[in-house]
Amino acid sequence: MSKTLAEKIWDEHIVRRADGEPDLLYIDLHLIHEVTSPQAFDGLRLTNRAVRRPDLTIATEDHNVPTLNIDKPIADPVSKLQVDTLRANCKEFGVRIHSLGDAEQGIVHVVGPQLGLTQPGMTIVCGDSHTSTHGAFGALAFGIGTSEVEHVLATQTLPLIRPKTMAINVEGTLKPGVTSKDIILAIIAKIGTGGGQGYVLEYRGSAIRALSMEARMTVCNMSIEAGARAGLIAPDEKTFEYIKGKPHAPKDFDAAVAYWSTLFSDADAKFDVEINLDANELEPFVTWGTNPGQGLPLNASVPNPAEITDAEERGAAERALTYMGLTAGTPLKKIAIDTVFLGSCTNGRIEDLRSAAEILKGKKISSSLRMLVVPGSARVRLQAESEGLDKVFLDAGAEWRSAGCSMCLGMNPDQLAVGERSASTSNRNFEGRQGKGGRTHLVSPLVAAATALRGTLSSPADL
């Protein structure tokens, strides 16, 4: 029987299937961080249960760690307690952890792939909704809550109801200055923040195949912003090449590749829904509102809610404009920015830093704003420094920070002030996401860099 890629991976991980019950699925890799795990470890202690497979589990510190002075104790006592709790739990239960100061510390979704632990055909979970990132390798990867974290720790399985499948076909060639971030922002604007609910998305087509592995991760990362728990891309030579030579790449690489090469949706496989997007037509994209579906091409203007027919959407747009302090009809490129944030699990990888540095090289950022550059992991930071990118950012007037989630969610001191407006390469423009009262415009690293130079939302073509 022909199957989609998601169905193949699902079926290969069924431990138990029974009528009227969810499938019990085996989990190949469990990633852990400080924020969504303490209550799960507590649950294990209360019930006297062990971690079933410490050797399929890995922890890192990312969500609330500082990005300055990481050699000193964490200043915020509550953040410190949470990080200390993770360290103690990992020690007690025998889980591998990469702490602040370690070369492998960083955002959990940057760390997995860079260690070669993320591989095609795997099931991967983490108590973080951006686990969908790992789908770029043709893995079925999704975010879970803390109860499920505890479940996976104790059993290495999860009871799950099989999702439906949606194909997103992106055909054509991207124009210069248009990136995978613009692809995914355009997809979310098209299907809405609830469009993917109940589905696994599979990104397909020539424009997706043309993307690098890191660019594919950006696309899969934001699947959750379209409501889908998971999004994936069939593995190919680029995938195999990316994994080759990584610390945890399979020793018997040929055997692994033989299996990975079977991981694609069969030609006659039926998706429950198919969506098409023309890559040739795409422009740099930016959000104007307070959910990731409220986005437009950068050349457009702030929409007029009065022109939206759906009452619910109109109300949401009106509230969003009030919160964002924007007036309908204003060209998006006229919007002045206070802070540019380059980083996060969406766009904090080496290619993202390289592409932004190329634009900033030899130039100065606008005196009207600040720019934070936060590498996705300590390894990315080291790589960037070996290429001299830190100098480029510093010379341009940007701040060069240590690795972590940072201003993507403002759990650490990296936050927007009330009314402060950011152009951010992260994934969520929710009210207050980057700091109470902060206003977020989601952009690609190229738009972030161009904006930093001009002071208003800009694309590289405007320079």
Add this chain to the structure above:
Amino acid sequence: MEKFIKHTGTGVPLRRSNVDTDQIIPAVYLKRVTRSGFEDGLFAAWRNDPDFVLNQEAFKKGTVLVAGADFGTGSSREHAVWALQNYGFKAVISSRFADIFRGNSLKGGLLTIIVSQEEVEALWSAIESKPETAITVDLETRTVSYDSTVLNFVIDDYTRWRLMEGLDDIGLTLKQTESIDSFEKTRADYKPKTLPILK
């Protein structure tokens, strides 16, 4: 987990769609290492507004939240469920929930009920015109009833049974340990392990 069979309480009308989990509880409130005390962070930004529904005397004691479409989008933080429960909510009614939030809520015993948007609108009107309207959420009969209205909702048999029995999911899975053991024997050797640490 506490059994959930039937609950009667008053409603809180939250006339907003796309309420993401960052609104339900902002990240700065996620630093606790316990499961309790998250009520402080519930809708923290909005609670500064005196007109916000939870600040209105008539709705302060509500236990059934009636929200707009796409409730619980965004982050997977289960703290969103705990914040609602710690505050006193027993059920949330909406026309659409985000997948991860819904999964978390049903694991933790916060009943999330899907009805049509028209039914949500009617319920909002009823609560707003008479805040003391008693709303009964009955998992046994899969109904929500208030005044003379009875709404049916769908929930899969397995989840309903687990909630009504108050069963611990992990305990249920551990009964399948033999299946897990035998599955593990079939896993390919080239699948990665995190230990020992390789450089």
